[in-house]
Amino acid sequence: MATRLRLKRGDTVRIISGRDKGTQGEVIRVLPRRDKIVVQGVNVRKKHQRQIQAGGRTMNPGIIQFEAPMHVSNVMLVCPKCNQPTRIGVRREDGNAIRFCKQCEAEIDA
Ligand SMILES: [Zn+2]
Numbered sequence: 001m002a003t004r005l006r007l008k009r010g011d012t013v014r015i016i017s018g019r020d021k022g023t024q025g026e027v028i029r030v031l032p033r034r035d036k037i038v039v040q041g042v043n044v045r046k047k048h049q050r051q052i053q054a055g056g057r058t059m060n061p062g063i064i065q066f067e068a069p070m071h072v073s074n075v076m077l078v079c080p081k082c083n084q085p086t087r088i089g090v091r092r093e094d095g096n097a098i099r100f101c102k103q104c105e106a107e108i109d110a
Helices: none
Strands: 012-015 024-031 036-039 044-049 052-054 057-059 062-067 075-078 088-093 096-101
Antiparallel strands (some): 044 062
8 A cells, every 4th residue: 555645735845856856845736646746846847839729719839837746755844843854744633633743743734
């Protein structure tokens, strides 16, 4: 079974491997089934767009930049409390899953 995805949109993560290693950014999309996330300004790809007609509108050709999804194993959450890249722990309280920082034990969403 795959590791459960514990990142959420709005989290700040640090890239720990690959071309963008060391940069930080905000999670803007989560793709739980693929264990992937999209991080603002990270893993930026360029796509050449041909001119297309869509619903009466014409999209101009050119180069589109977009952030490609990346696997969650390439990032670590940056704890909003201690500001360190950390692993995420989860504990149960009143039936809710509470995410906490494994460095300083602070609740991440508090
Ligand atoms: Zn912390």
